Amino acid sequence: MADTPLLKVEDLCTHYHLPQGTVRAVDGASLSVKPGQTVGIVGESGCGKSVMLRSILRIVPRPGRIESGRILYARADGQVTDLAALDQDGRAARAIRGAEISMIFQEPMTSLSPVHTIGDQIGEALILHRDLSRKAARAETVAALDRVAMPRAERIVDMYPHEISGGMRQRAMIAMALCCGPRLLMADEPTTALDVTTQAQILALMRRLQEEDGMAIVFVTHDLGVVAQMTEFVVIMYLGRVVETGPVRDIYYRPKHPYTHALLHSIPKLGQRRAGARLQSVKGGLPDPYLTMTGCPFAPRCPHNDGDRCEREAPALRSVGAAQEVRCHYAERLDLQGVRKAVTA
Amino acid sequence: MGSYIVRRVLQMILVVFIISMVAFFVIQLPPGDFVTSYVSSIAAGDRITQDAILALRQQFGLDEPLLMQYFRWITNVLQGNFGLSFQLQRTVGDLLAERLPLTLAITIPTTIFVYAVAIPIGIYSAVKQYSVGDYLFTFVGFIGLAIPNFLLGIVLIYLSTRYFGGNVGGLFSPEFENAPWSVARVLDMSRNMALAIIIIGTSGTAATMRVMRGMLLDELSQAYVETARAKGLSEWRLIMKYPVRVAVSPVLSTVGFTLPAMISGTEITATVLNLPTTGPLLLNAVKSQDMFLAASIILILSVLTVIGTFISDLLLVWADPRIRL
Ligand SMILES: Nc1ncnc2c1ncn2[C@@H]1O[C@H](COP(=O)(O)OP(=O)(O)OP(=O)(O)O)[C@@H](O)[C@H]1O
Ligand SMILES: [Mg+2]
DSSP: OTTSOSEEEEEEEEEEEETTEEEEEEEEEEEEEOTTOEEEEEOOTTSSHHHHHHHHHTOOOTTEEEEEEEEEEEOTTSOEEEGGGSOTTSHHHHHHBTTTEEEEOSOTTTSSOTTSOHHHHHHHHHHHHHOOOHHHHHHHHHHHHHHTTOTTHHHHTTSOGGGSOHHHHHHHHHHHHHTTOOSEEEEESTTTTSOHHHHHHHHHHHHHHHHHHOOEEEEEESOHHHHHHHOSEEEEEETTEEEEEEEHHHHHHSOOSHHHHHHHTTSOOTTOOOTTOOOOOOOSOOOOTTOOOSSOTTGGGOTTOOSSHHHHOOOOOEEETTTEEEOOTTHHHHOOOOOSSOOOO | OHHHHHHHHHHHHHHHHHHHHHHHHHHHOSSSOHHHHHHHHSOTTSOOOHHHHHHHHHHHTTTSOHHHHHHHHHHHHHTTOOOEETTTTEEHHHHHHHHHHHHHHHHHHHHHHHHHHHHHHHHHHHHTTTSHHHHHHHHHHHHHHHSOHHHHHHHHHHHHHHHHOOOSSSSSOGGGTTOOOOHHHHHHHHHHHHHHHHHHHHHHHHHHHHHHHHHHHHHHTSHHHHHHHHTTOOHHHHHHHTHHHHHHHHHHTTHHHHHHHHHHTTHHHHHHHTOOSHHHHHHHHHHTTOHHHHHHHHHHHHHHHHHHHHHHHHHHHHHOTTOOO
């Protein structure tokens, strides 16, 4: 049972059809999450992390559309539903959304309605999915706020988002996402907009709640330190594709993809500023999103580009080692350097 | 909140006072006064002696300094006496009592019509942006904005007389003009009023529709809408509860000053439609320098505007918890 995945994304393609051309935001990405597991998704800005999560939740806004692929979700009764095949606004998709799979967004400042009270916005999910009365929903909301260690929850329910701090708003968001007891929580850079202290508190809170509830978490970030701290399994994305996946340790100690390698060595470390030691950033910029390319998408920026096969043939995602998968022709031969200690932020 | 209201009321009194003064003096700005324009309007054959003119001036109090005239008028107004219309030889109070109710009877339903039609269309256009319906409403909206009201009035009068056998302008069809009140008369009046409401309301509807569409489009892409969607709410329900709620309050709050704007903005249409509202009365009064009448109407309009704006502001405060006083 523990080995059947809770969520299995297969070759997902989500494209935006714009007048200027098609943006392949997610372009054949695959991903698997086991019950209770925490999976980190890492990648540069614009690589399709948010679009991937929105695709799973079926809230991709127009003109975005899931073009192909499957999103297999195992419901509590063991039945497997292909979320990608559901009607985005249909009853079936909405029954799962917010109840079994929920999401925390990046911007606590703008992710709550400015003109509705915190209690109204959280209670709404309870009324919708658990059929509670207004009064019962309010009591549950206070309890949910208490669980996320919201100070003075009894008063906060009746407050508006602008009356509380960013950290408290993110706590409210978490309470909202968790109030219906989801089996999968997706967090899209939940701490990026917060200061470091608040960030640490929120991360600790999420870990505690996961221990208590045992839900699976998909955690999107571009902070590799946070990944090391929060997750067991990492998915590295590049240009809408998964280029490497594996357990955190393997990825950090033995990266197999040049892009992962570049990402790892672009993390600033305390005390690194010795003479001569320079911070490497990933060289080059992202290519034009409208271009369709042949060959490896990372080839133009890759120091190991052979100028031939890499330019002609797109590598497939294949297994290297026990649990690691990589999308590179030369993964075994490159012998890339990992980082010595898993960095902690 | 309490001190805010007190502060605003004091401000409003000051503003109305200044407007009354400006209105009074501006009407006097053209050379001459009511007597001059009265004399020149009388057939050239009738000679009027200088003495008669002087007597007229004295009778109307026009020989006194302007400031004196103003203070006498405003003191009377504060006691409920708006003075006399020189031209119509009736008290301004009487004239207003005759015209204001009908004016309100047309502008209030028009205001309701404007918002009741424009807001749902605006919502539809934003939610279904770039759909056939959106393009259609956009097209109709621009036409509604581009056509002057009085022209629309003429066209609609033509169409209604040509195809529906309606009357030409006025509040009643000829057969009901002097008839006693009856169900048929009320129906007849409603029909003519409906025409007036459509004509007067069209441009406002077109504009409000565009504003609503734009406001809602801004809100639809906000992050909180996505949060609501992620909760599993159905699309229409979440749209009505969140972005529409945010977008509609500034639109609705304009209701306070739309009403007076409509009362003062319909002179030409009311003239074309031959409606006995305050509009044509004001137009005439200004033309003939009938100063007490003109100044009184302007004063009432400005009071309505100021109160309307105040109500709008209060509505906005009530609708948006972020606004602190
Ligand atoms: N509404 C949209 N219209 C057009 N293109 C879009 C839209 N939303 C996203 N995209 C495109 O999809 C791609 C992936 O975007 P996405 O938001 O998933 O990136 P991300 O990995 O979450 O980046 P970040 O770390 O900045 O959040 C980008 O190239 C972006 O331009
Ligand atoms: Mg993102």
